[in-house]
Amino acid sequence: xxxxxxxxxxxxxxxxxxxxxxxxxxxxxxxxxxxxxxxxxxxxxxxxxxxxxxxxxxxxxxxxxxxxxxxxxxxxxxxxxxxxxxxxxxxxxxxxxxxxxxxxxxxxxxxxxxxxxxxxxxxxxxxxxxxxxxxxxxxxxxxxxxxxxxxxxxxxxxxxxxxxxxxxxxxxxxxxxxxxxxxxxxxxxxxxxxxxxxxxxxxxxxxxxxxxxxxxxxxxxxxxxxxxxxxxxxxxxxxxxxxxxxxxxxxxxxxxxxxxxxxxxxxxxxxxxxxxxxxxxxxxxxxxxxxxxxxxxxxxxxxxxxxxxxxxxxxxxxxxxxxxxxxxxxxxxxxxxxxxxxxxxxxxxxxxxxxxxxxxxxxxxxxxxxxxxxxxxxxxxxxxxxx
Amino acid sequence: xxxxxxxxxxxxxxxxxxxxxxxxxxxxxxxxxxxxxxxxxxxxxxxxxxxxxxxxxxxxxxxxxxxxxxxxxxx
Numbered sequence: 001x002x003x004x005x006x007x008x009x010x011x012x013x014x015x016x017x018x019x020x021x022x023x024x025x026x027x028x029x030x031x032x033x034x035x036x037x038x039x040x041x042x043x044x045x046x047x048x049x050x051x052x053x054x055x056x057x058x059x060x061x062x063x064x065x066x067x068x069x070x071x072x073x074x075x076x077x078x079x080x081x082x083x084x085x086x087x088x089x090x091x092x093x094x095x096x097x098x099x100x101x102x103x104x105x106x107x108x109x110x111x112x113x114x115x116x117x118x119x120x121x122x123x124x125x126x127x128x129x130x131x132x133x134x135x136x137x138x139x140x141x142x143x144x145x146x147x148x149x150x151x152x153x154x155x156x157x158x159x160x161x162x163x164x165x166x167x168x169x170x171x172x173x174x175x176x177x178x179x180x181x182x183x184x185x186x187x188x189x190x191x192x193x194x195x196x197x198x199x200x201x202x203x204x205x206x207x208x209x210x211x212x213x214x215x216x217x218x219x220x221x222x223x224x225x226x227x228x229x230x231x232x233x234x235x236x237x238x239x240x241x242x243x244x245x246x247x248x249x250x251x252x253x254x255x256x257x258x259x260x261x262x263x264x265x266x267x268x269x270x271x272x273x274x275x276x277x278x279x280x281x282x283x284x285x286x287x288x289x290x291x292x293x294x295x296x297x298x299x300x301x302x303x304x305x306x307x308x309x310x311x312x313x314x315x316x317x318x319x320x321x322x323x324x325x326x327x328x329x330x331x332x333x334x335x336x337x338x339x340x341x342x343x344x345x346x347x348x349x350x351x352x353x354x355x356x357x358x359x360x361x362x363x364x365x366x367x368x369x370x371x372x373x374x375x376x377x378x379x380x381x382x383x384x385x386x387x
Numbered sequence: 388x389x390x391x392x393x394x395x396x397x398x399x400x401x402x403x404x405x406x407x408x409x410x411x412x413x414x415x416x417x418x419x420x421x422x423x424x425x426x427x428x429x430x431x432x433x434x435x436x437x438x439x440x441x442x443x444x445x446x447x448x449x450x451x452x453x454x455x456x457x458x459x460x461x462x
Contacts, residue, residue, distance in 0.1 A: 036399035039420030039431045047418075047431075051403035065450070067404055234398035235428045244453060247398045 005335045005371045010151050010179060010312045010342075010362030012201045012208065016265065020206060023264035027257050034253055036233035046256055053259045054246075056266040060274075061196055062187045063214050068221075070249035071259065074211040075178045076102040077227070078197035081213055081249060082174050083107065083145065085224040086195075089114030092141040094171075096128050096157070097121045097350045098150050101343045103176055107145070116140065122350050125303060126155035130162050133169075143172045148186070149179040152347040152360065153302035154285070154309030156184065163192025172219060178202060179310050183281060183365075185274050194218050203277075203364070205269065206262030209255045221245050228252065277365050284363050284372060285311040291376040297383055301351050301358060314351075314358035317383060322359050325382060333378040337361050388461050392440055394433040394447075395425065395455040402433050405454070408446050414439050422462075427455060 006014050027049065033042035035050045051066070058066035072078045083106045087093055095107060097119055111117040120132045133144065144166050149156045159175055166173045174195040177186060181196075182203030188196055193216060200210030215221060222243065229241045230251035242248055269277070286306035292298050297318040302309055317325060326339035340357040341348050348354040361375070394416075396402045402418055409416045417434045421427040435443055437459050447454055 037430070039418070044418050044431075047399050047403055051400070051407060054400075055407060065404075067400055067452075232398065233430065234400075236430075237428070242397065244397060244401075246400055 009364035154312035
């Protein structure tokens with residue numbers, strides 16, 4: 001295989017830690033049983049893996065009770081569970097113009113069903129001013145839902161200030177951590193997070209098909225409706241859904257082979273340390289931003305300061321079609337990135353790149369300085385050949 | 388005759404949580420299928436030493452875990 005430079009970590013992280021792959025192989029080859037359904041030794045081993053994964057997530061995000069971690073297939077399902085489960089006609093929900101469609105589409109649906117929706121503009125730099133919450137809050141406001149970091153330009157929102165304000169004013173917060181879980185320290189208690197939606201396959205370095213919702217103590221689980229109902233392995237004699245956590249939200253067999261992989265990845269993250277991962281990505285991100293800004297004809301979006309964003313960098317090149325640049329980078333140089341709108345039309349409208357979008361390089365812990373130097377060189381070649 | 392106690396729970400998830408916390412407290416427990424003559428909402432329960440019942444109750448209450456009941460069994 002030719003050399004690959006993988007700059008698409010915001011879509012999914014790659015490569016994965018070898019421990020993840022080994023844990024999944026081991027589960028398939030040596031355990032394989034369903035958790036919580038039977039009492040035999042393999043089922044118990046399976047249940048223990050599921051529990052360990054809950055415990056690690058609770059430790060990483062500082063949630064006291066690991067039974068308040070409900071597993072889903074991805075962050076989209078987690079966000080849908082929180083939004084559709086919590087909001088009722090007449091409730092008011094506040095969000096930002098920087099959201100991914102994983103938040104926007106369920107909210108637009110709920111709006112059509114009588115939920116009141118306010119979208120706070122983050123023009124021009126993509127950051128929400130917490131004072132805006134004060135201006136747009138209403139007596140029926142129930143929830144603030146925020147994308148912790150933009151999947152287009154990496155902008156990190158001041159979730160602690162937003163959370164503090166929400167708590168002081170009786171609102172719940174739902175944080176979409178698709179781009180930050182594993183790449184940036186998050187503490188549910190200190191950041192005043194009530195609902196934390198995560199995906200396993202991005203910066204948590206787990207496999208696809210893993211995700212979840214961490215449900216803080218302020219959320220009354222009785223008032224959160226499940227997305228699906230069915231078998232849980234508990235209360236089997238009853239035909240009604242159990243009301244306790246996490247069974248209420250986990251009908252049907254879990255992706256346990258995926259959770260086995262995620263568990264190993266979380267262990268790897270805990271031993272590597274999120275703060276170390278963050279520093280590494282920050283250094284690479286600043287190197288990339290500086291390099292791009294030094295190439296004539298390239299316009300970089302976002303703050304330009306790696307301290308204020310995750311390692312996701314969007315740019316355009318004067319006179320070049322984004323998709324064509326992406327194609328050339330892939331075919332000629334093996335640089336893999338994503339071009340277009342990144343499922344976030346609202347963000348692109350905010351940064352005024354709608355409808356053409358941007359070229360996005362999203363870096364990860366396994367990228368190196370040399371790869372960034374090389375990619376910058378390739379971009380110069382692409383631009384140079386045209387002139 | 389053998390004597391032991393079982394902690395009956397509503398779901399294996401709760402049993403796993405209790406097992407983990409008991410491990411941290413140095414209390415031995417074992418996940419077993421619920422003995423046939425007991426009624427339970429979950430197929431699994433935790434087998435413990437009857438001498439540890441008070442410690443187990445303390446851990447369960449301190450961590451606000453919902454359990455069904457604890458039974459002493461002689462067989």
